[in-house]
Amino acid sequence: MASWPAPAVPTLPGNGLPPLLHNTATGALEEASAEGTAGIYVCGITPYDATHLGHAATYLAFDMIQRLWLDAGYDVHYVQNVTDVDDPLLERAAATGVDWRDLAASQVQLFRTDMEALSILPPRNYVAVTENIAPVAAAVATLLEAGLAYPVPTAEAAGEDIYFDSIAAQERGPWALGEVGGLDRATMLALSAERGGDPERPGKRDPLDPMLWRAERAGEPAWDSVVGRGRPGWHIECSVIALDYLGANFTVQGGGSDLIFPHHEFSAAHASALSGQPLAKLYSHAGLVAYDGEKMSKSLGNLVLVSTLRAEGVDPSAIRLAILDNHYRGEWEWTDAVLSRGRERLERWRTAGAGTIVPGSAVALLATVRAALHEDLNTAGALALIDEAAAGIDDTALFADMLSALLGVSL
Template structure:
């Protein structure tokens, strides 16, 4: 596996917090994220490395960094896995457009992502897994689905072999999963989003328009691997299913990612995993809100990106970037504006100047409030407000306030 990035130290706090209640997209309700044992298992979908890392990425990874910190404060162990989609159509298209070898482009962007995550003090995954190092396991899973009649070939004239697709209807007959369970979307909306987000609902030869690609047969000029299902490369959703099952097992605690992954990616990853294991993929499906910029959703395809590396190069402290994002609830959809950093930097300055006074806000009360707010669906704006009160009135223990900000919010006040 590739190296992830360095883990920042986490101060210890007096007492323990509680595992948070999180909004679960599948049940559309708050669910307790406490695991069945002492190990909380988390999977967050990683980047496709061709434009890393924009502020929207940072917002997602910061949300699940906060979750990890709250779990750790509750006395839980955390097993965190994340993939790298280091071979996929958008990466190959960018490499072709820029004349850079796709492997070189991926390596450059993965390193930039690592550097950005380390600077932002995001807790790293224990398992940081590239798709290209998981090809054999993914192909084995596709072969198993085909043997059981849950995958089928579609005629592919521009290849010597055929593409293989997941049979949604067949999977629904044998697996604890129904399409739409995780996203709560109707068929028309799923068809629309499939077309927008990497699917091919109009491809001839498919049994159902929503059946997703499992294995893309080899084409001239594309990277390809020999496998038990013939030469080619994996489809998108099966990659995360196999990596998650291999490293976390089924029924893991939380599947996380940006809201744009709810459908089709998380929906169909869950379907693949349920068909392979006979169990649900995860207990809670949690999604961070999407950011917009200059009036449109921030996205690689539109190119309206605010890059973390650019902000850092301009001298913006990483703690200021974190505070600008934490000022919004992780599920909120909002628009990034450059002047939002000003407010975050002023807040950082106030926090670093917290004075000691016997008549201020007791630090123990601040700790209790921050824990309570974060236990309620990671209410970071409420947690920030509690420390703001201490910054305004002073506190009996500034060192404890600094430890709270560091341990639970990742803000270094040193």
């Protein structure tokens, strides 16, 4: 699947440091470093209503990590999937009378356009699940043969659904239930029911076991495969794509905090069961964005769309600045005032150098901004430093290059 055009990233004097990031799995700040190439997998959209500010905040957070890696001199291998066949997409297509493939294609294209406008660095591999049915089915067959998966009969289909055996996987591999999010079992059961799991389904060995392969149902898309006709479950698709493109134990697995459980927990479980190694060294999660007092979500419909803001003439750099004024891990609310601050800041920076010149200020500012961003992406701190120095900046070319390279902001 085609990605989107990459923005220019100027080369800055010297080198920054790889970021210290909060690792969800350990609760500690850890350096996201690598030898040679830094690998990052960020879970992509289910394309039935793209792209709202919650999406933008998540992808901007992981864009920042890539920019710091590039500034540190790293090669970066970024992989992102598109869940272009899943229940929410099929339900929206049925409700609107649109073919699910056409709906997915239109929303993926809108997402690409929004990401390009926001100067988000594109993935090297942008991978649709529908392009990877055979590899996912082969992985499910491998888990069956290893005794790490099992069939569950269903009256809704001629075939059998296939589930992951989480208890057996814990006994044999490096993964243990709860290692990604550190949640207790009661919380995991509640989240499983809320986020696409089926803990009450009869025939499962453990209520938390996730589905690996869904046997064909009438009226649903399905593919012939080595494990029967059907389609992939949710988590296994990301495990297989990540392993195929990045290999095991890559640098960072990222996504929104609502993916910690069950998605990233079981993506890690499946990958570990297939490879015998951890999925990733570090798990990083962006906080959720609210609007009108509730989490911005497609199900609630309280969305602020990037495309709508752009159509209203909002500069994408102002949108970036509005988001970056909040810490990526925090929970915050999008308001008109948040956007106004971003627009006002952009205009101030565009008049940089109009005040009293302080010799050496651009070089000194670069060092302090790098230091702020190194500490768990302290973007709000970096913006405050730039505000303080911008009026008297001595080298407006270096100033502009710094904003472009490190923050993705165009003057």
